[in-house]
Amino acid sequence: MAAKKKLLLFLALALALVGGFFLYISLAFPGSRCEAAKHPEAPEKYSDCLECHLKVTPMAAQDWRESKHGVLLVKCAVCHGLPDGKGTVPFAAKPGVREICARCHEPAMKQMVEKYGARLECESCHPHHQNPMHRKAFEAKKPSKTSF
Amino acid sequence: MPRNHVLPRAVLIGLVAVLAASAWGLSATSSREFCLSCHEMSPQAEEQRWSSHALSADKKPVACAECHLPPGFGPRFVAVKIYSGLKDAVMHFFLPDGSQPGGGLIRAELQPQARRFVDDDNCLRCHRDLYKDARGEQAVSELGKIAHDSYLGKNGQARSNCAGCHRNLAHLPVFDRRLDANRAFAERIRKELTLEQARAEQNPNEHNQKEEALP
Structure with a gap:
């Protein structure tokens, strides 16, 4: 009985360690910054x-x-x-x-x-923001000449 | 010596040995040579040779870990080492059709994963002045100035990290070569590949020396 309890405790500890590790990874290295997600x-x-x-x-x-x-x-x-x-x-x-x-x-x-x-x-092929006025839609955009 | 003194000492010595071995292991497996010892990394290495990040401002080769691992030996560094080490091992040994350079990996799906682990601190180590290039000579463009103002919180507030805007700095998969921002990089790769092909056709024996020319 005691051995079984020990084994359970060990398994729970291992699970918590692995879970904690992946939790840390997902929190410390978010795919996109938290504040940028919303x-x-x-x-x-x-x-x-x-x-x-x-x-x-x-x-x-x-x-x-x-x-x-x-x-x-x-x-x-x-x-x-x-x-x-x-x-x-x-x-x-x-x-x-x-x-x-x-x-x-x-x-x-x-x-x-x-x-x-x-x-x-x-x-x-057609970049929405770079679709130029006087060229073919799929041609590369030239460096910008206008500015705000 | 009484028996109850031996065990704690043995444990202490063991602990020190394990720590020393893992410290050595962590730094040894962070070297450029180690990263490139897997064939999956050969496209990335080849592209980096022609990138703006092949050499640093003081003409030293830029190692993989300088961008892809968090700086220092803290918990962030160790966590990324464990995570990416496990992931790379699984991908290397269990991914089908991994015999070719690049393996069976889909690079468009790898990119967001790689960008996750590029810390801003790594970029800022060389790019100290965000209004000039890494050599501190040439000023950034007008758009760059506006964007960096907002990154530094001077004008609006950027909600992205470095890699959120700056992509394809050291590696350039084929599908990203059409993008306007990557034109110079793509042109360099194209030129060098044609040169290399011509050289290989002239002298087939020279082909194998390419590996040694890596920075």
């Missing part, structure tokens, strides 16, 4: 994403401004939704191809699927 709550600023994102993600903001989406003023919320989830589309850093891109680009997507087969990752 958008900050500032409802009064939700109507102007660019005001903050010019500072915190300047590259994405600049690329968007120079892109077709930027020139046509397709604003952030059209694809990314609003942080409080009250936008017309769900709030997401990486909007889905089927759900979001297809809302406007479905005719073109249909053509592409007919020509080349289904490859539902638009971003790899």
